[in-house]
Amino acid sequence: MSSHATPIPMTSSACGPLSGVAEVPGDKSISHRSLILGAMCVGETTISGLLEGDDVLDTARAMRAFGAEVTDLGGGNWSVHGVGVGGFAEPEGVIDCGNSGTGVRLIMGAMATSPITATFTGDASLNGRPMARVTDPLALFGTQAVGRKGGRLPMTIVGAAEPVPVRYVVPVPSAQVKSAVLLAGLNAPGKTVVIEAEATRDHTERMLSGFGAEITVEDTDEGRVITLTGQPELQAQHVDVPRDPSSAAFPVCAALIVPGSDVLVPGIGLNPTRAGLFTTLREMGADLIYENERTEGGEPVADLRAKFSPDMKGIEVPPARAASMIDEYPVLSVVASFAQGQTMMRGVKELRIKESDRIDAMAKGLRANGVEVDEGPDWWAVTGLGHGNVPGGATCASQLDHRIAMSFMILGMAANAPVSVDDGAPITTSFPIFEPLMARLGANVARVTA
Ligand code: S3P
Numbered sequence: 001m002s003s004h005a006t007p008i009p010m011t012s013s014a015c016g017p018l019s020g021v022a023e024v025p026g027d028k029s030i031s032h033r034s035l036i037l038g039a040m041c042v043g044e045t046t047i048s049g050l051l052e053g054d055d056v057l058d059t060a061r062a063m064r065a066f067g068a069e070v071t072d073l074g075g076g077n078w079s080v081h082g083v084g085v086g087g088f089a090e091p092e093g094v095i096d097c098g099n100s101g102t103g104v105r106l107i108m109g110a111m112a113t114s115p116i117t118a119t120f121t122g123d124a125s126l127n128g129r130p131m132a133r134v135t136d137p138l139a140l141f142g143t144q145a146v147g148r149k150g151g152r153l154p155m156t157i158v159g160a161a162e163p164v165p166v167r168y169v170v171p172v173p174s175a176q177v178k179s180a181v182l183l184a185g186l187n188a189p190g191k192t193v194v195i196e197a198e199a200t201r202d203h204t205e206r207m208l209s210g211f212g213a214e215i216t217v218e219d220t221d222e223g224r225v226i227t228l229t230g231q232p233e234l235q236a237q238h239v240d241v242p243r244d245p246s247s248a249a250f251p252v253c254a255a256l257i258v259p260g261s262d263v264l265v266p267g268i269g270l271n272p273t274r275a276g277l278f279t280t281l282r283e284m285g286a287d288l289i290y291e292n293e294r295t296e297g298g299e300p301v302a303d304l305r306a307k308f309s310p311d312m313k314g315i316e317v318p319p320a321r322a323a324s325m326i327d328e329y330p331v332l333s334v335v336a337s338f339a340q341g342q343t344m345m346r347g348v349k350e351l352r353i354k355e356s357d358r359i360d361a362m363a364k365g366l367r368a369n370g371v372e373v374d375e376g377p378d379w380w381a382v383t384g385l386g387h388g389n390v391p392g393g394a395t396c397a398s399q400l401d402h403r404i405a406m407s408f409m410i411l412g413m414a415a416n417a418p419v420s421v422d423d424g425a426p427i428t429t430s431f432p433i434f435e436p437l438m439a440r441l442g443a444n445v446a447r448v449t450a
Contacts, residue, residue, distance in 0.1 A: 009395075009448040010405070010424035012412025017260030017308070018441040022251035024265060026051040026076065026241035028430050029175070029203050032059050032102050034239040036110050037211050038080030039068035040186060042087075043236035047078040050241055054429045055100035062107050065091035066118075076241075085234060086187040090116035094154070097122045099355060099400065099429045102176055104153065105134045109180030112143040113163035113187035121154040125355050125400035125426075131155055133172060134180045140166040141184050165190040165230055169222075173323045173350065175200035175273075178226070182208065182215075188230040197223040200323045201273040206298065211237055240297060242269040246327045247431045248304060249277050250406050251441060253331045255306035256286050257338045257387070257414040263441055264291075266303040276325030277332060278304065284312040284339055310387040312339040319347025326350060330407040333362045337371040338414060339384035349378035355426070356399035365396030365408055369419055393417035402426040406434060409445050420448065 031051040036059065038045030050056065052072075060070045060078070067089035069081035083089070088111050095118055097104035104120050108131070111118055121127065132151030139145070141163040147155030165188040170177050178194050182204050185192025205226055208215045212235035218225045248268045255263035270278070270290070281288050287309045290302035314336055317325075322345075325332070329351055336343035351358040359380045363373040370391030372383040392415025398405035405424045412419030424447070427434050438445050 005425040007423035008425045009420065009422055010409060010445060011418050011420040011448050012409040012443065012445045013418035014415070015258060015413055015442050015444045017262070018255050018258050018443060019262050020441050022263055022265045022437055022441060024243045024247040024251065024437070025053070025431060025433060027244040027269065028053065028055060028246065029102060029201060030207070030239070030241050031056040032106055033203055033207050034241060035059050035063050035070065035080060036106055036183065037207055037234065038236070039063040039066060039070070039082045040085050040110060041082040041211060041234040041236040042084040043082065045080045045082060045236045045239065047080070047239045047241060049076050050078050051244065051430070052076065053432050054098050055103055058096065058098040058100055059103040059107065062095045062097065062103065065093065065095055066111060082236065085231060086114055088114045088116055091118050094119045094121050097126060099123050099125055099426060101126060101129055101355070105131070105176040105180050106183060108134055108157050109138065109183035112138045112157060112159050112184040113141050114159040115161040117156060117158045119154060119156045123400060127153045130353060133174065133177050137166065137168045137177065137181045138184055140168065141188055143184070163188040165192045167193040169195045173198040173200050175204070179204040182226065182228055185228045185230055186213065186232070190230055192228045192230060194226045195223050198320070198323050199224055199273055202271070211235055242296065242299060242301060243267045245269055245274045249328045249331050250410055250431070250434065251438065252281070252288065252304055252306040253335050254410045254413050254438065254441070254443065256281065256288070256309045256312065256335055257410070259308050261306070261308045264303055264305050267301055268304050270300045270302055273324050276321040277328035280315070280317055280321065280325065280332060281335065283315050284335070285309060286312055314339045314341035314343040314382070314384045316344045317346070322347045327403060330358050330362050330403045331410060333366060333382050334407050334411045336382040336384050337366060337390050337411065338387050340386050342381050342383050344379070344381045346379040348380070354401070356401035356404055358401065358404065361397065361399045361401060361404045362407065365394070365404070368394035368396060369411060369415060390415045391417060392419045395420040395422060398423045398426060400426055402429045402431065406431065409438070413443050
C-alpha cells in the first residue's frame with residue numbers, strides 16, 4: 001500500500017533523442033472496474049493486462065475483504081471468483097484504499113446497498129479528499145456514512161438493508177460519482193437513473209453492459225441519461241484491459257519536447273471520453289499520428305507515434321473538453337512550457353481536488369523552474385518559452401501525487417538544467433514501470449541517493 005511508502009527523491013536531466021516502443025501498462029480505470037464487477041458476479045472472471053499499480057492492488061485486497069476470491073495468476077493475468085450482486089460479506093478490518101480516490105469511491109458505491117458496515121481509510125492525500133460527493137447520493141438509497149469533518153476519511157459506511165432505487169443528477173463532472181451511484185444501483189430493486197450534464201469517462205456503463213446488466217444511455221437536453229435496472233445476475237467475463245491513455249501521455253509528451261525523438265506507443269484506447277489530450281496536442285501543432293487505427297473490445301484503438309515538435313503553439317483548451325483529459329492537464333502544462341505563447345486552461349476546478357491541488361502543485365513547480373503561470377479558482381494559464389528556453393534547475397514537491405511527480409520528470413528531459421522531485425514514490429500507484437520504460441527510450445531519470 002502506498003500509505004506508508006518512504007519518499008524517493010528523483011531527478012531528470014536532458015537526454016539525447018527518445019526512441020523506440022513504449023508499451024505502457026493497463027488502464028487504471030478499467031482495472032479497478034474489472035476487479036469490482038468481477039467480485040459482483042457469481043463465477044470466475046478472468047482479467048488480462050491488469051494494471052498492477054498500488055491503487056489497483058489496494059482494490060484487489062479490498063475485494064478479498066468483501067469476500068471475493070482474487071488470485072494473481074502472474075503476468076498481468078488475474079482471476080476473480082465473485083460473490084454476486086448483494087453478496088458482499090462484512091469486512092473484518094478497515095479497508096485501506098491507499099492513494100486511490102477511484103478505488104474508495106467505487107467500492108463505497110458497490111457495498112452501499114448491502115446490509116453490511118465497512119470502514120475506509122487511505123494515505124494523507126486520500127484522507128484529505130472530499131467524500132460527500134459520493135455519500136450524498138448514496139444516502140438517497142438509504143446508506144449512512146459517518147466520517148471526519150468535511151466528509152473526509154476515515155469513514156464508516158452502513159449499507160442500506162432495504163435500498164430504494166434513485167434518480168440522481170450528478171452536480172460535478174465526475175465519473176467516480178456517476179460510477180458509485182450506478183454500482184449502488186445494482187443491488188437496488190427497480191430502475192436507478194443517473195444524469196450527467198457533461199459526458200465523463202463511460203467505462204462503467206460499457207462494462208456493466210458487457211457483464212450483462214440492463215443499462216441504457218440516452219443523450220437528451222438534460223445531458224446523458226443512464227438507466228440501470230437493479231438486481232441483475234451479472235455474468236462472469238474475460239476482461240482484456242487496454243493500455244492506459246493517461247499513462248501513454250507521459251512518453252508521448254516527452255517525445256514531443258525532446259529534440260530528435262520518435263516514439264511509438266502502441267495499443268492506446270481513443271475512447272472520446274479519454275482522448276482529449278491527444279486532440280489538444282494536435283491542435284497545438286504536435287507531430288502526433290494515429291497509426292493502425294482499429295476497434296478492440298468495442299473501443300477505438302490506435303498506435304500513437306509522437307515525434308519531436310519544435311514549433312508547437314499555445315492554445316485555448318476548450319472547457320467542454322476538460323472531462324476527457326482531466327488527468328492530463330499536469331503533463332499538458334509541461335508541453336505548454338515549451339510551446340510558443342500562452343496555453344489557457346479553463347473550466348478545470350476539479351483539478352484542485354485530485355490526489356493534490358494539481359493547479360497549485362504544477363504552478364509552484366513550473367514557476368520554480370522559470371515558467372510563468374497565472375491561475376484562478378477554475379483556470380490556469382502557462383506562458384510558453386519555446387523550445388530550448390525552459391531554465392529548469394529546481395526541486396518540486398510532488399504532494400503525494402503520481403502525475404505531478406511524472407510531469408516534472410518529463411520537464412527535466414528537455415529543460416536546460418535538471419529538474420527534481422522530493423518524492424517519486426507515488427508513481428507506483430499508476431505507472432509502476434515508468435522509470436525502466438523511460439530509461440529504455442533514452443531518458444535520464446534517476447533516484448537520488450543520499
Ligand atoms: C476516474 C475518474 C476521474 C479521474 C480518475 C479516474 C475513474 O476522477 O480523475 O483518475 O476511473 O472513474 P473524477 O471522477 O473525480 O473526475
